Amino acid sequence: MPDRSDALALLESWVDNEALRLHMRSVEAAMRHYAALRGADPEVWGLAGLLHDLDWEKHPDTHPVTAVDHLREAGYPEEVCHAILAHRPDYTGVDPVTELDKVLYACDELAGLVYACCLVRPNGIDDLKPKSVAKKLKDRAFAAGVNRDDVAHGIELIGLERNEHIQNVIDGMRAEAETLRIRAVDRAG
Template sequence: MSEINGYGIERDEALALVQEHVKSQNLINHSLAAEVVLRAMAERLGEDVEKWGLAGLLHDLDVELEPELATHTTRTVAILQEKGVSAEIVEAIKLHNLEAHPGEVRSTHFQHALAAGETITGLVIASALVRPDKSLASVKVKSIRKRYKEKAFARGANREIIAECEQCGIPLADFCELSLTAMQQISDQLGL
């Protein structure tokens, strides 16, 4: 356990933990995409880039072990608490899936950002995959905004959760651009 950054875990330890618990490369890529989007959100809002990035990277540790929304995040929370990860990061990760925690609500910018940031990655990736070249480089912001309005497109990308970006002070149009730009920066890692 690392105490250097005050979060109980360093970025390379967090990535190793993701790779230990998540075997699907697509799901690992989702975590990397969430990390980069959260870092970009934090930078824009003047928040802690490292903390927000770690939450994005670690948020789905149990996605293969607990694929049902009713239990997803429960093992992640236990794993991260055992590792001594910051309670604030653990709480944001827990609350990114409210279905497993009935009666609880997201109340901080950090919690809303993680939920919105990890969710929009699916919309951005789906927008790339329908392009002839399947490349993030050819995706335009206006395409993501158009796809956002198409409820049948990328159904798993819950539009209400994506819209929580506005509760953090980032308008939806700006959020689409910020997310696409961030993900384009790691397109090679994402294979897109």
């Protein structure tokens, strides 16, 4: 099975947009955190998060099918490929059915919103609370590209209370705050 270093090399070769790279790493951080909470393999779950938008920049019309075709050829686990397809069921027709599928779906859009919240706070992610994220979730003008319906559906899929899910995503991203550049000091320097 390809490992994280292989996945990072793939990300670097397929994705030029730094913001998209940071989003994919944010989802990876949230997925690794959830894997630890649920007794799953953090390497597998992390790969699904890291690679879920691999083809978004260069092949938006066939996203995520183009990426999954490549990932299968490269030997990535089928559970990772399935989860990536299931994070966009409207296009692929693959519904999120496994725990990995559901958590990836639930973390994708929410990680984007959490990231945006970090960028407008004086202390970045350090003191970010679910209440602040929930408030921004209601403000559709804030981080307008975040699909609020997908956030709500993701929360339903994983069966957690909204603030618990938000806290889990924050905790996962906080663990990688320096890499994600979501601390005030990281953004200033």
